Amino acid sequence: MPTTTSSSSSAASSSGNRQADVFSRLASSDPEVKLKALREVKNQIIGNRTKKQSFLKLGAVPAIASALSECDNSSILVQSAAALGSFACGFEAGVQAVIDAGAFPRLLRLLTSSDEKVVDAGARSLRMIFQSNQAPKYDFLQEKNMEFLFSLLNSENENVSGLGASIIAHACGTTVEQQLLCDAGVLEKLVILLDGSLSQREACLESLATVLKSNPEAVSRFVGLEAGRYLSSVTELTKDRYPRTRLLSCLCLVVIYNTSPSYFLNMGTKSSLVTTLLELLNDPGQSGNEAALGLSSLIAEKEDLQKLAYEANAIKNIVDILKTGSELHPKRLQGLFLSLAELCSKLEDCRCSFLSLEVLDLLVNALRHKNADVRTAACICFKNAARSVKNLSAGRFTTDHVMLPLVQLLHDPSSAVQVAVLGALSNIVLDFSSPKSTFIEYGGIKQLIELSKSMDPNARCSALRALRNLMFLADNKRKELFYSDVKAQGFASLISDPEPTVQEQALALLRNLVDGCINSIEFVFDEDGLILDSVARQLRKAPQAQMAIQGMYVLTNVASGTELHKEAVMQQLFPQPQAESNNFMLKFLQSHESQLRSATVWTVINLISPSSPGALDRHVKLRNEGIIPQLKNMVNDACLDVKIRIRTVLSQSMSFGDN
Amino acid sequence: MSLFRIFINQLDEDDLEMASSKKVITREEWEKKLNAVKLRKEDMNTLVMNFLVTEGFVEAADKFQRESGTKPEIDLSTITDRMAVKKAVQNGHVEDAIEKVNDLNPEILDTNPELFFHLQQQRLIELIRHGKIEEALEFAQEELAPRGEENQSFLQELEKTVALLVFEDASNCPVKDLLDISHRLKTASEVNAAILTSQSHEKDPKLPSLLKMLIWAQNQLDEKAVYPHINDLSTAQLQDPSE
Structure with a gap:
């Protein structure tokens, strides 16, 4: 069967000769010959990626671009513009070549031609270029550019006004640009195109979404136009007969909803938006790919919409698409996995129904996908599905089959993937109840420690969070395994990380490490108490509450140990000689954060626990430092937990003869 | 579409009797009702033009434009190009x-x-x-x-x-x-x-779907009433139920 790659040399070379022949005629001085050659190239490359590639290699793009500038024969202009447009259509290398050949300003010049066909050809090709990320930046801040843009939008020619809308969709990125375009009246112009031709309407919907995105002011301006008439028009277009129009109007509504949810009070609108996007997922083309990402963005962090989607059978639909077996576009895979991740983020019903569809193989395959965005999305999906305690404790995620690819992703070249897989592992390692675990066998701990030294603060933070969960109620053997690798020096530098969020995770990890038996506490005394010193140093620096909470729990856990341990904590709390401002314990007790007050009271409880011989002395010290009197002032603390702990302290206090 | 709605609405105005005993409408009554339905000539012409344009009958469309003054939805020259491709x-x-x-x-x-x-x-x-x-x-x-x-x-x-x-x-x-x-x-x-x-034009003409709706409406109505039918769409002759 003569398909695929088996290339008989005769065919290949004869087609190569033909291309070279056409190419040489492009440079002909005879306009008739040149025109014929241009038309031939155009007809060969339209719809044909392979031919675009081979003509590109021959250097056809600069040759055609020069045809565009050399003459004013309108047939030649039309053919060369169309050929350049085709090179730029869906072919990134082609866009680059067209721009490099200097064709962009020449195409712009065609728009001023008196021949309508030339204008059409120029506008079409420019629109192709503006659909690519490589299109030149269009600076709206320059007044003459803004004027030019409006001259395009005002044009009677549908290709030209469509081009205007495409430029906005491509080039408007910042809030300043959005504001500028709104102030210049671009919304009023765009809504006219909503009633225009198919291509005008599509370009208009895309640019509306760009101008309105995350800009509440622009949204309220748009909705205010003719008392909401155009919001209704866009909503109406979600029922259009063209799938592309339905998609673009949905994406526009998603942007409006995510920016200003107050315009979507009507439950019916929300649910029809969800169902329309779900239907569009089945579109095999580009629209289906974009619908998946649109859906995930619509339901992100919105429990009510997740519920609507779940009730509309979203999980089953998406899993069915994933199971079709045909190769899906990476963008679609990313969107589908992100949508599943959102669905599993809050609702336990969703997680259970998702996992009941035997999807682990799908997820595991996606972890190995060549596209980093797909791998990231699959990790997030894992993370959220593993929030299901029921499924987690059933050991569904801790099999070798799942664990090996996850651990391998810790070495991923993309830091987004690393952060995402750390998130997934953080949730999954909570289930490592058995002392012998695959994760550890595969060298997971070592790799997490490696990542805790990453250049990317997000990766450091996520690695420490995973380690923190891994050390939660861990046995001594696992703790030893971890500590022997990090050592006191390593831990101290984690606690002193420049990023507060990393410091917080490091302290939380330490809190879990020193929780449990007496042996665990010994870690902080390694190398002359280097770690304990670092903790106290951070606490003295008036840290953020979240960090202070973790730090105080470290002290609480250490203070639960032997007499020696308790004295060491006292030493850190009240070092000699002490500067006045250093009494951080007193400050923490006055914090607005009830959890910090609670953690601090816990430390006191452990320090004066009556079973230990030095408790009385420590109580005297705490009273003299003003801690006990402060606690007496707090007997009616607003937080119940704090109040109960304080009662415990005070009853211990009474047993020491203190009233 | 609008034609169809008028048609249905007029039928609704007459209280059709209970399903158990189907109402019988004589040819005379039926024709009277049909004549009472007001159709704008322009709407009919637009429908015809839509059919001619979509199906690519460029000469007919041109003639129809001159005779009836109905404007085609798109430039007639594009029809010629489209038909040339099709051919x-x-x-x-x-x-x-x-x-x-x-x-x-x-x-x-x-x-x-x-x-x-x-x-x-x-x-x-x-x-x-x-x-x-x-x-x-x-x-x-x-x-x-x-x-x-x-x-x-x-x-x-x-x-x-x-x-x-x-x-x-x-x-x-x-x-x-x-x-x-x-x-x-x-x-x-x-x-x-x-x-x-x-060209932002529908790919199917409106007329065939209207005729499909006519048949659907007759089927619906059959459950409630006995009335003269249109059975032959090409002549639109009314046929008495007994025939």
Whole structure:
């Protein structure tokens, strides 16, 4: 069967000769010959990626671009513009070549031609270029550019006004640009195109979404136009007969909803938006790919919409698409996995129904996908599905089959993937109840420690969070395994990380490490108490509450140990000689954060626990430092937990003869 | 659509009796009701023009425009171009058709891989039909195989088409349908629809769907009443229920 790659040399070379022949005629001085050659190239490359590639290699793009500038024969202009447009259509290398050949300003010049066909050809090709990320930046801040843009939008020619809308969709990125375009009246112009031709309407919907995105002011301006008439028009277009129009109007509504949810009070609108996007997922083309990402963005962090989607059978639909077996576009895979991740983020019903569809193989395959965005999305999906305690404790995620690819992703070249897989592992390692675990066998701990030294603060933070969960109620053997690798020096530098969020995770990890038996506490005394010193140093620096909470729990856990341990904590709390401002314990007790007050009271409880011989002395010290009197002032603390702990302290206090 | 609504609304105004005893409407009463339905002549003309334009009857559309003053939805010259493309495919001149589409709007085939593949496939079929085996093989390999690599379903269709070469007597093989004229017509109507869509025009005329609605409405009404039917759509003659 003569398909695929088996290339008989005769065919290949004869087609190569033909291309070279056409190419040489492009440079002909005879306009008739040149025109014929241009038309031939155009007809060969339209719809044909392979031919675009081979003509590109021959250097056809600069040759055609020069045809565009050399003459004013309108047939030649039309053919060369169309050929350049085709090179730029869906072919990134082609866009680059067209721009490099200097064709962009020449195409712009065609728009001023008196021949309508030339204008059409120029506008079409420019629109192709503006659909690519490589299109030149269009600076709206320059007044003459803004004027030019409006001259395009005002044009009677549908290709030209469509081009205007495409430029906005491509080039408007910042809030300043959005504001500028709104102030210049671009919304009023765009809504006219909503009633225009198919291509005008599509370009208009895309640019509306760009101008309105995350800009509440622009949204309220748009909705205010003719008392909401155009919001209704866009909503109406979600029922259009063209799938592309339905998609673009949905994406526009998603942007409006995510920016200003107050315009979507009507439950019916929300649910029809969800169902329309779900239907569009089945579109095999580009629209289906974009619908998946649109859906995930619509339901992100919105429990009510997740519920609507779940009730509309979203999980089953998406899993069915994933199971079709045909190769899906990476963008679609990313969107589908992100949508599943959102669905599993809050609702336990969703997680259970998702996992009941035997999807682990799908997820595991996606972890190995060549596209980093797909791998990231699959990790997030894992993370959220593993929030299901029921499924987690059933050991569904801790099999070798799942664990090996996850651990391998810790070495991923993309830091987004690393952060995402750390998130997934953080949730999954909570289930490592058995002392012998695959994760550890595969060298997971070592790799997490490696990542805790990453250049990317997000990766450091996520690695420490995973380690923190891994050390939660861990046995001594696992703790030893971890500590022997990090050592006191390593831990101290984690606690002193420049990023507060990393410091917080490091302290939380330490809190879990020193929780449990007496042996665990010994870690902080390694190398002359280097770690304990670092903790106290951070606490003295008036840290953020979240960090202070973790730090105080470290002290609480250490203070639960032997007499020696308790004295060491006292030493850190009240070092000699002490500067006045250093009494951080007193400050923490006055914090607005009830959890910090609670953690601090816990430390006191452990320090004066009556079973230990030095408790009385420590109580005297705490009273003299003003801690006990402060606690007496707090007997009616607003937080119940704090109040109960304080009662415990005070009853211990009474047993020491203190009233 | 609006015509249809008026029709239904007028029927609703008369309280039809309970389902157990169907109301009988005589021809005289029925015609009186039908005459009471007000239809704007312009609406009827628009409907006719829509049909002529969509189906590509350019001369008829032109004449109808002059006689009735009804404006066509699109420039009539584009119909001529579209029909030329359609005709070229119907006659088996696919390469010619592709060039014409590209002159009309280069975006159509650049953004519609399925249509592009079907046209190329039709080209291959024509080569096979004319016994140009060498050329057909070269064409399949050079033009179609890369599309098959891009898309699994194209590959299957391509395999089916190339299978034509295997049989001594192609007119009697399992894939002989590909050589049928109806396959040309299918491809032609696919191109026709794509061009109409690119011109923001509906790809089907409104009239046939209105007639379908008429039949549906009669079926609905049959459950409630006995009345004169339109059975022959080409004459729209009313037929008494007893006939």
